[in-house]
Amino acid sequence: xxxxxxxxxxxxxxxxxxxxxxxxxxxxxxxxxxxxxxxxxxxxxxxxxxxxxxxxxxxxxxxxxxxxxxxxxxxxxxxxxxxxxxxxxxxxxxxxxxxxxxxxxxxxxxxxxxxxxxxxxxxxxxxxxxxxxxxxxxxxxxxxxxxxxxxxxxxxxxxxxxxxxxxxxxxxxxxxxxxxxxxxxxxxxxxxxxxxxxxxxxxxxxxxxxxxxxxxxxxxxxxxxxxxxxxxxxxxxxxxxxxxxxxxxxxxxxxxxxxxxxxxxxxxxxxxxxxxxxxxxxxxxxxxxxxxxxxxxxxxxxxxxxxxxxxxxxxxxxxxxxxxxxxxxxxxxxxxxxxxxxxxxxxxxxxxxxxxxxxxxxxxxxxxxxxxxxxxxxxxxxxxxxxxxxxxxxxxxxxxxxxxxxxxxxxxxxxxxxxxxxxxxxxxxxxxxxxxxxxxxxxxxxxxxxxxxxxx
Amino acid sequence: xxxxxxxxxxxxxxxxxxxxxxxxxxxxxxxxxxxxxxxxxxxxxxxxxxxxxxxxxxxxxxxxxxxxxxxxxxxxxxxxxxxxxxxxxxxxxxxxxxxxxxxxxxxxxxxxxxxxxxxxxxxxxxxxxxxxxxxxxxxxxxxxxxxxxxxxxxxxxxxxxxxxxxxxxxxxxxxxxxxxxxxxxxxxxxxxxxxxxxxxxxxxxxxxxxxxxxxxxxxxxxxxxxxxxxxxxx
Numbered sequence: 001x002x003x004x005x006x007x008x009x010x011x012x013x014x015x016x017x018x019x020x021x022x023x024x025x026x027x028x029x030x031x032x033x034x035x036x037x038x039x040x041x042x043x044x045x046x047x048x049x050x051x052x053x054x055x056x057x058x059x060x061x062x063x064x065x066x067x068x069x070x071x072x073x074x075x076x077x078x079x080x081x082x083x084x085x086x087x088x089x090x091x092x093x094x095x096x097x098x099x100x101x102x103x104x105x106x107x108x109x110x111x112x113x114x115x116x117x118x119x120x121x122x123x124x125x126x127x128x129x130x131x132x133x134x135x136x137x138x139x140x141x142x143x144x145x146x147x148x149x150x151x152x153x154x155x156x157x158x159x160x161x162x163x164x165x166x167x168x169x170x171x172x173x174x175x176x177x178x179x180x181x182x183x184x185x186x187x188x189x190x191x192x193x194x195x196x197x198x199x200x201x202x203x204x205x206x207x208x209x210x211x212x213x214x215x216x217x218x219x220x221x222x223x224x225x226x227x228x229x230x231x232x233x234x235x236x237x238x239x240x241x242x243x244x245x246x247x248x249x250x251x252x253x254x255x256x257x258x259x260x261x262x263x264x265x266x267x268x269x270x271x272x273x274x275x276x277x278x279x280x281x282x283x284x285x286x287x288x289x290x291x292x293x294x295x296x297x298x299x300x301x302x303x304x305x306x307x308x309x310x311x312x313x314x315x316x317x318x319x320x321x322x323x324x325x326x327x328x329x330x331x332x333x334x335x336x337x338x339x340x341x342x343x344x345x346x347x348x349x350x351x352x353x354x355x356x357x358x359x360x361x362x363x364x365x366x367x368x369x370x371x372x373x374x375x376x377x378x379x380x381x382x383x384x385x386x387x388x389x390x391x392x393x394x395x396x397x398x399x400x401x402x403x404x405x406x407x408x409x410x411x412x413x414x415x416x417x418x419x420x421x422x423x424x425x426x427x428x429x430x431x432x433x434x435x436x437x438x439x440x441x442x443x444x445x446x447x448x449x450x451x452x453x454x455x456x
Numbered sequence: 457x458x459x460x461x462x463x464x465x466x467x468x469x470x471x472x473x474x475x476x477x478x479x480x481x482x483x484x485x486x487x488x489x490x491x492x493x494x495x496x497x498x499x500x501x502x503x504x505x506x507x508x509x510x511x512x513x514x515x516x517x518x519x520x521x522x523x524x525x526x527x528x529x530x531x532x533x534x535x536x537x538x539x540x541x542x543x544x545x546x547x548x549x550x551x552x553x554x555x556x557x558x559x560x561x562x563x564x565x566x567x568x569x570x571x572x573x574x575x576x577x578x579x580x581x582x583x584x585x586x587x588x589x590x591x592x593x594x595x596x597x598x599x600x601x602x603x604x605x606x607x608x609x610x611x612x613x614x615x616x617x618x619x620x621x622x623x624x625x626x627x628x629x630x631x632x633x634x635x636x637x638x639x640x641x642x643x644x645x646x647x648x649x650x651x652x653x654x655x656x657x658x659x660x661x662x663x664x665x666x667x668x669x670x671x672x673x674x675x676x677x678x679x680x681x682x683x684x685x686x687x688x689x690x
Contacts, residue, residue, distance in 0.1 A: 014617040020604050025614065088614040137651050187664035190616060212657045213650065264636065264652030341653075 014083035015055040022048045022102065025088060029101040032059060032079050033222070034108055035120050037068025037428055039301070039355030041222050044079075045101070054081055058109065068428045069108075069118050077116060079106035085219055090185040090227075105219050117422040120357035124215055127361045127420060131368055136260040136267060138364050141194075141211035141344075144224060144352055145252035147245050148175060148203045149238045158245050160203035161237065178235050179205065185227045191220045201249035211257065214360040221254075221356040243300070243351035244307035251308030251315060254352040256363070257333075259344040260284065269343035275323065276336055276343060282377040285321055285330055285345055287370015288363065289378065292319050292329060292349065294414035295362040296400050297407035297433065298421075299350040303440045306403050308351060316348045319398040320381040328381050329400070349400060358421065358429075365420040405437050457494040459483040459501040461527045469504070469544075472570050478577070485523075486530035493534065500580060501531050504544040504566065505552055521552055528559040540580040544568060592627045594685055596670055599627055608670050615665060618644070622658050626674065626684040635681040655682070 012020075022030065029045045032054070036042055044061060046054060053059075063069035063077035081104040089101045108119035115122050131138050150159040161175060186193055192210040207228075209220060225241055232239035244251035260267040260280060270278035277285075300309065308315050314327070322328035329349060335342040350359050369375075401407035408430060411417050418426045458473070463484035465473075473480045483489060483501070506520045528541055541559065544566040545552060553563060562580055564573050590601035596609045606613040606623060615623065625643050626634065634642075636652035644654065659682055663671040675683050 017604060017617045017620065021614070024603055024605055025612070084617055086616055137653065139653060187667075188614070190619065190661040190665060192660045192664040210660055213654070216657070261651050261653045264640075 015052075018055075018083045018086045018104075019051060021086065022051060025100060025102075027088070027100050027102045029099075030054075030081075031089070031101060031103040032081055032106050033103050034079055034106045035222055035355065035357060036066050037118060037120060037355065037358075037425055038432070039120070039353070039358070040067065041226055042066060043103075051081075054079075055083065058106075060111070063108075063116075068425065068432070069116070076111045078109045078111060078113070080109060081106050087189045087223075090188055103223075105222075117424045118428065120355055120361075120425075121215070121218070123421055123425060124218055124357040124361045126422075127364050127368075128213070128215055131260070131364060134368065134372075135262045136368075137262075138214045138360070139211045139259050139261060140214045140217045140360060141209055141257040142217065142221060142350075142352075142356075143206055143208045143253070143255045143257075144221070144228075144241075145204060145206045145254065146228060146239055146241050146352060147201070147252060148178065148205065148232055149240060149245070151236055151238050158238075158240075160246070174235055174237065175203075175205070178232055178237065179207075181231050182207070182228055185231060186224065189223060189227070191223060201246065204250065204252065211259075214258075214364065215357075218356040218360055221352075225352070241352040243302060243305045243353055247307075250313045252352055253308065253315060253348060254350040254354065254359075255346055255348045256350055256360075257344045257346045258363070258367075260367075266340050266343050268345065269340035271336070271340060275332070277332065280371055281332075281343070281345065283371035283373075283375055284367035285332075285370070286375035286377040287367045287373075288330060288345075288347060289319055289321060290370060290375055291362075291366035291414070291416055293398065293401055293407075293410040294417050295366055295411070296349060297404065297411040298362045298417065298429075299347075299354050299359045300400075300407065301355065301404075301433065302351075302353050303404050303436060305351050305353065306401070306407070309349070309400055309402070317399055318381075319400060321345075321377075322381040325381045358425075362417055362420055365416055369416060403437075404433065404440075408433055408437065457481055457496070457499055459489065459492075459498045459527075459531065461501070461503045461524060463488075466504075468567075469502075472568075472573060476570075476574060483527060486526050489527060489530040489534050497535055498531070498539050500539060500577065501528075501541045502544065502577075503528055503541060503560070505549060506546065521549075525556065525559060528556075532559060542573075542576060542580060544573075592624075594627055594630050595673065597627065597666075597673055597684075599624060608666055608673075611667075613665055615662070619658055619662050619665070622655075623662055623674075623684075626682065630685045631683060633677045633680050633683040639681065 021027070027048055030048060030051055031043045031045050033041060033043050044059070046059060050059070058078035058080040060076055060078055062075055064075040069077060083104065085103075085105040087103055089103055091099070105121065107121055107125075108116040110116050128138060148161050150161060153159065183193060186207075194208040194210055207224075209217065209224065211217075212220065229239045241252060243253070268278055268281035268284070269276065300306065309317060311317050316327065316329040318329065320328045321330035321332065323332045323334065325331070329347070331346040331348060333344065333346060335344065347363060401410055412430055421429065458478055458480040460469070460473070460480050461483045463482035465482055481492060481494070483492060503524050505524050528543070531539055531541055540561040543553070543560045543563040545563050546566050553560075562576050564576050592599045592601070598607045599605070601624070604620060606615055606620065622639065622643050625639065636655040639655045640650075640652055644650065659674055663674055666673055673684060675685070677683060
């Protein structure tokens with residue numbers, strides 16, 4: 001029986017809505033999430049009884065134990081939950097409603113309430129605010145790639161699912177069950193996906209997330225990584241976002257499609273121009289190309305990231321852009337048939353092990369710089385050119401950094417990255433990553449043993 | 457205050473109402489529904505099909521019920537969400553109820569037993585929560601404005617605040633097409649900075665949570681905007 005048109009009652013504040021939902025759904029635990037500088041998800045749980053206070057005053061925690069948060073003077077940090085990010089966690093294995101829990105992302109402040117400059121979410125917020133002041137909202141849609149492996153390594157090496165006989169079920173059944181569960185969990189947590197899947201390497205999977213503003217998307221990427229790993233774990237499988245887990249096959253990237261919207265219209269689109277791109281899009285792409293080397297340490301932050309960025313595995317190497325060359329660092333997909341809303345550019349460098357808040361922040365900052373300063377867009381790479389060497393003249397004379405070391409050198413000299421990340425986070429990142437590089441350099445690798453031990 | 461139609465109330469119904477402590481008032485015509493409404497609004501309505509005397513031969517079906525249904529419809533239009541309508545109907549006239557689901561909330565066989573009628577009225581009063589519960593139902597979707605609960609196919613939807621506000625707004629006027637700008641202004645507010653694409657993002661998230669089977673509850677009207685469902689139901 002339908003009852004038409006009731007009067008709509010006055011709206012409550014978002015936090016009141018959350019408090020009611022917690023009661024209605026009998027939520028037992030509310031997880032407060034934030035992200036450390038390295039991009040690891042941090043969580044602490046509070047009871048529903050503490051929630052109201054958490055909204056009013058935030059929850060105090062000891063920041064000295066969090067990577068990149070430590071500052072001598074102020075160990076006490078405050079996590080302020082963002083009520084708009086309240087989502088119920090999917091029930092494990094779908095059984096029972098006993099352990100109903102929910103999560104909210106938090107913004108981090110110092111004890112006196114000032115935003116903490118080491119909070120990656122705050123860094124992205126600040127760049128988005130700057131874009132907004134110029135009239136733009138930044139939308140992104142990443143393609144998330146990852147591998148599924150057997151739970152244990154053999155002789156220290158990962159074993160792709162397809163290669164093992166560990167399971168009674170065929171690996172295809174397991175992989176498709178995991179995929180199904182993952183998609184369901186994502187959609188019920190409000191993370192829509194594009195239904196396009198392919199595996200380029202054994203046991204590799206790709207799930208494309210549907211565009212959202214960059215802050216929401218960074219939250220979604222953090223949720224995505226957790227869900228994928230947890231669901232795989234429940235199936236006795238190990239999921240990894242390591243950029244290059246296997247030598248000799250493609251690595252995992254996080255190709256990121258992006259666009260700027262202004263006044264509800266796609267600011268990248270200009271169907272009146274020869275290539276459908278607006279001057280804003282040209283400036284953005286030019287900015288990203290100019291600063292690509294400086295931001296790579298952030299978009300590709302592991303020693304291992306640079307094992308992916310080599311020629312021959314569909315990963316970008318040369319700093320270039322193109323409409324019809326899929327090897328270019330920045331690709332402009334043909335979208336004329338999809339309408340002006342679909343006009344976008346795809347940045348192919350990032351990998352899924354990045355800190356998504358910081359990665360989206362430096363990408364946006366580089367693009368905005370190109371728009372503000374009116375950078376000239378170099379000519380595009382012709383369709384035929386692929387690979388690593390210096391093709392086609394001066395415009396293509398640059399390559400992405402070949403190692404974390406080289407990327408950190410580039411970052412250290414970048415006023416753009418320093419300004420975007422803020423001094424605290426900028427310095428901590430460099431210090432921490434230099435240390436990572438030094439300990440890598442102290443290793444003697446299998447390659448060296450295989451090639452030199454007997455020969456010299 | 458109960459509205460009772462027809463105005464010529466039979467002795468046993470009047471006795472039942474008075475003895476049970478129900479405040480009531482006869483409603484003769486559709487005009488009385490609004491004109492005669494008490495300041496606090498009708499608490500409910502009892503409509504006896506086919507006239508005042510269930511024992512007379514002419515009571516029951518036929519053209520004699522048109523006025524009664526017209527009053528029922530008027531009551532629905534007057535205060536649809538808060539007002540429960542109970543119909544008294546003779547056993548040989550149950551056909552009258554077919555295709556008129558939307559005009560009443562419950563019925564009681566006539567001649568009625570006072571105990572049954574009392575129980576049904578009490579149940580109606582309880583389920584309508586004294587007239588304060590606001591519920592929207594559309595196909596598989598049900599939204600309770602008081603508890604913030606949204607349910608699709610009896611499965612609770614766990615929505616974020618803005619997803620809930622958007623769904624609530626669309627569902628308040630099913631079938632009506634809203635432009636993205638209108639939704640942005642009315643749901644997010646003028647000061648919101650995100651631009652109309654915010655609406656697309658949230659619609660997409662809502663559809664994901666509604667599930668594949670119900671994703672088309674929210675329809676895209678090309679180059680105009682969005683609407684809930686396909687038609688207005690009045």
